[in-house]
Amino acid sequence: xxxxxxxxxxxxxxxxxxxxxxxxxxxxxxxxxxxxxxxxxxxxxxxxxxxxxxxxxxxxxxxxxxxxxxxxxxxxxxxxxxxxxxxxxxxxxxxxxxxxxxxxxxxxxxxxxxxxxxxxxxxxxxxxxxxxxxxxxxxxxxxxxxxxxxxxxxxxxxxxxxxxxxxxxxxxxxxxxxxxxxxxxxxxxxxxxxxxxxxxxxxxxxxxxxxxxxxxxxxxxxxxxxxxxxxxxxxxxxxxxxxxxxxxxxxxxxxxxxxxxxxxxxxxxxxxxxxxxxxxxxxxxxxxxxxxxxxxxxxxxxxxxxxxxxxxxxxxxxxxxxxxxxxxxxxxxxxxxxxxxxxxxxxxxxxxxxxxxxxxxxxxxxxxxxxxxxxxxxxxxxxxxxxxxxxxxxxxxxxxxxxxxxxxxxxxxxxxxxxxxxxxxxxxxxxxxxxxxxxxxxxxxxxxxxxxxxxxxxxxxxxxxxxxxxxxxxxxxxxxxxxxxxxxxxxxxxxxxxxxxxxxxxxxxxxxxxxxxxxxxxxxxxxxxxxxxxxxxxxxxxxxxxxxxxxxxxxxxxxxxxx
Amino acid sequence: xxxxxxxxxxxxxxxxxxxxxxxxxxxxxxxxxxxxxxxxxxxxxxxxxxxxxxxxxxxxxxxxxxxxxxxxxxxxxxxxxxxxxxxx
Numbered sequence: 001x002x003x004x005x006x007x008x009x010x011x012x013x014x015x016x017x018x019x020x021x022x023x024x025x026x027x028x029x030x031x032x033x034x035x036x037x038x039x040x041x042x043x044x045x046x047x048x049x050x051x052x053x054x055x056x057x058x059x060x061x062x063x064x065x066x067x068x069x070x071x072x073x074x075x076x077x078x079x080x081x082x083x084x085x086x087x088x089x090x091x092x093x094x095x096x097x098x099x100x101x102x103x104x105x106x107x108x109x110x111x112x113x114x115x116x117x118x119x120x121x122x123x124x125x126x127x128x129x130x131x132x133x134x135x136x137x138x139x140x141x142x143x144x145x146x147x148x149x150x151x152x153x154x155x156x157x158x159x160x161x162x163x164x165x166x167x168x169x170x171x172x173x174x175x176x177x178x179x180x181x182x183x184x185x186x187x188x189x190x191x192x193x194x195x196x197x198x199x200x201x202x203x204x205x206x207x208x209x210x211x212x213x214x215x216x217x218x219x220x221x222x223x224x225x226x227x228x229x230x231x232x233x234x235x236x237x238x239x240x241x242x243x244x245x246x247x248x249x250x251x252x253x254x255x256x257x258x259x260x261x262x263x264x265x266x267x268x269x270x271x272x273x274x275x276x277x278x279x280x281x282x283x284x285x286x287x288x289x290x291x292x293x294x295x296x297x298x299x300x301x302x303x304x305x306x307x308x309x310x311x312x313x314x315x316x317x318x319x320x321x322x323x324x325x326x327x328x329x330x331x332x333x334x335x336x337x338x339x340x341x342x343x344x345x346x347x348x349x350x351x352x353x354x355x356x357x358x359x360x361x362x363x364x365x366x367x368x369x370x371x372x373x374x375x376x377x378x379x380x381x382x383x384x385x386x387x388x389x390x391x392x393x394x395x396x397x398x399x400x401x402x403x404x405x406x407x408x409x410x411x412x413x414x415x416x417x418x419x420x421x422x423x424x425x426x427x428x429x430x431x432x433x434x435x436x437x438x439x440x441x442x443x444x445x446x447x448x449x450x451x452x453x454x455x456x457x458x459x460x461x462x463x464x465x466x467x468x469x470x471x472x473x474x475x476x477x478x479x480x481x482x483x484x485x486x487x488x489x490x491x492x493x494x495x496x497x498x499x500x501x502x503x504x505x506x507x508x509x510x511x512x513x514x515x516x517x518x519x520x521x522x523x524x525x526x527x528x529x530x531x532x533x534x535x536x537x538x539x540x541x542x543x544x545x546x547x548x549x550x551x552x553x554x555x556x557x558x559x560x561x562x563x
Numbered sequence: 564x565x566x567x568x569x570x571x572x573x574x575x576x577x578x579x580x581x582x583x584x585x586x587x588x589x590x591x592x593x594x595x596x597x598x599x600x601x602x603x604x605x606x607x608x609x610x611x612x613x614x615x616x617x618x619x620x621x622x623x624x625x626x627x628x629x630x631x632x633x634x635x636x637x638x639x640x641x642x643x644x645x646x647x648x649x650x651x
Contacts (some may be wrong), residue, residue, distance in 0.1 A: 066620075070599075074619035078593045081624045085589045088631045089576075089582055094637075207621060211610035220611030232588070238616045249597050273649050278638060282631035290626050296620040552575055553645040 001546070006376030007146040013544030014184050014380050015161060018387070021180055022173040030419050033170030034101040034399050035269045042276040046283020049267045051185065051388040053080075053258075053284070054291060055131070059185055059385035060496075062067075062292075062361030066299035067306075070229075070237035073299070075247055081253025081285060086259040088281030092268040094468045096277035097551045103262045103460060104404040110467040111475040112544055116408055119482055121404045123459050126402075127452040128393040131263075135390035136438025139383060145362065146326060146379040158387060163431045166391045166398075167337065167424050171270060174256020174391045180386035186290060191295050191366040192374050196301045199368060206297035225300060228307045233346030236302065242514075249517030256451030256523055258502050260460035263392040274499035274554035286307050303362045309367060310353060311344045313462025318342075318463055330356035393435065398426035413538040454519030458485035462526040463471035470531075471548045477534025481519045485526030492518045568646040581637050585630050590616060592626040 001009075029031040040048070058080070062064060066073035098106055100513070104124060108117025136155050143154025165173045188532040190206075197209035201221060214221050226236040227464060235241045258264065268277045277424070310318070325331040328365075332354040333342060344353040364384070365375045400422040407414055459482045466473040466481075496508075496515045541547070596604055601615030609617060642648040 078623050084628050180579045211612040282598040286628050
């Protein structure tokens with residue numbers, strides 16, 4: 001069977017599974033729709049969180065990014081996993097005890113202010129829309145490459161599927177489809193990684209293969225790759241090309257941003273009690289770690305394979321995968337010196353080959369000449385990763401509209417049944433907007449994904465932490481902190497990413513910190529401003545301080561709030 | 564009701580102590596071993612890995628997972644000690 005038939009088969013089977021689960025787990029109340037009734041077991045929530053979190057960017061993008069940046073890519077590995085430690089220790093148990101539906105719910109109640117609540121809703125919407133556009137694009141890409149339909153058709157198919165199970169099942173449906181999607185995506189990621197690890201090093205565990213000797217040679221794989229890279233004029237794979245301060249800042253911004261992402265936080269509202277909230281954070285990171293420790297190994301295998309296969313070889317003798325990706329424009333060869341050989345070197349004036357890092361995971365099984373069904377499996381895995389994250393984000397968007405804006409501020413007496421209808425309508429609208437951005441992606445999608453992390457770090461994280469750990473933090477302090485944090489972050493991103501406010505180059509960065517790492521600075525400013533301003537205003541009312549006392553104790557979550 | 568039961572202040576103090584301990588380890592393996600002291604640690608080799616590079620791309624992540632499960636255990640014990648566990 002050829003790759004295309006295999007892909008079609010696997011996609012149809014996995015999609016039928018998702019739809020079947022959605023029908024089985026329909027939502028019948030707003031509590032079902034927003035937080036799956038609060039009855040999700042810790043293990044299932046861990047699986048769902050892992051699928052929710054690992055997007056097309058983690059599945060398709062990260063190994064490629066690592067492959068092309070070497071050590072510098074470590075910021076993503078540590079940043080996107082270390083954030084779960086913060087989430088598990090500092091946020092999840094307390095937010096679960098608080099026991100509402102959304103992050104703006106917490107911020108609005110803790111800071112007894114609808115203005116603060118609205119700021120939080122705006123941030124949640126901004127973060128989620130940015131993300132979801134990228135996911136839809138990922139769905140479109142996989143469809144177009146493997147099933148040879150146009151990207152737009154791919155986006156529309158993806159929209160219909162998400163629409164079906166997100167609107168019907170809400171959080172309940174999403175949770176159990178995400179469990180299935182995790183299984184599909186991790187299987188799809190591990191199988192080719194294990195194959196290639198055996199092929200290159202003889203060790204079936206990629207995490208160990210990465211540090212082993214090349215099969216049949218005396219050299220270690222990593223040393224060989226460092227040598228190959230340096231010989232061609234690239235930075236040695238295991239060396240860093242960024243300043244230490246910048247690496248520290250980017251890692252911290254990604255960690256804190258991860259802990260502040262509303263679609264991740266909301267998953268911890270779905271478990272029955274505080275104990276399970278803690279435990280499911282552990283499961284989530286464990287399941288994420290399986291992929292995140294394999295990705296750097298895949299990156300090393302892919303980079304070595306690529307350098308060996310193409311570098312200095314005649315263009316005419318390139319294998320079939322090379323031509324296929326050339327037609328998508330993601331591999332570009334320009335024979336500058338006209339010798340018919342591919343010069344792939346670090347010096348940009350002589351380099352003749354441009355490879356888009358995004359193709360690494362998709363092309364890797366083909367480069368390593370693995371069987372057709374493995375190649376098709378990767379496509380199904382990429383779709384699972386993109387769809388699961390898209391669904392989680394769409395739910396945050398629809399909840400923000402139907403619950404945080406309409407129910408909490410505008411029409412407080414709305415019945416549960418009407419709110420559920422409203423939530424479903426919001427979900428339909430959100431899917432359509434996301435689909436639109438998937439088909440007409442704004443140029444700034446990539447830039448705004450970094451912005452989303454910076455924003456989450458600069459706004460939500462300090463407000464939530466102070467809300468839990470500093471009883472005397474008042475609405476004036478928290479609001480001032482959030483506004484300053486977001487403001488400074490936006491200014492820095494707009495100036496250095498979008499060339500506004502006079503623009504500037506890397507030389508003009510403050511302390512040499514890149515916009516990706518600036519979230520750390522903005523977060524610190526938020527903390528400083530919040531603490532200073534709060535000193536000048538009255539302490540929060542007694543009943544709010546009582547809420548803080550209460551969320552610190554695990555007992556009684558899920559019941560009506562005591563006291 | 565015997566002494567440690569339902570004493571929210573003492574419970575919270577012990578909780579904060581665990582947090583400081585675990586977050587120090589969290590900081591040391593990632594920002595410490597993976598970034599700040601990477602070059603020094605790279606002098607030590609485990610198989611093909613320099614130790615600093617290993618922490619940055621593998622080790623820190625393993626430690627993160629362990630830290631969360633240690634936290635879960637510690638907190639479950641603490642909850643029982645103070646009578647805040649759900650089954651009580």
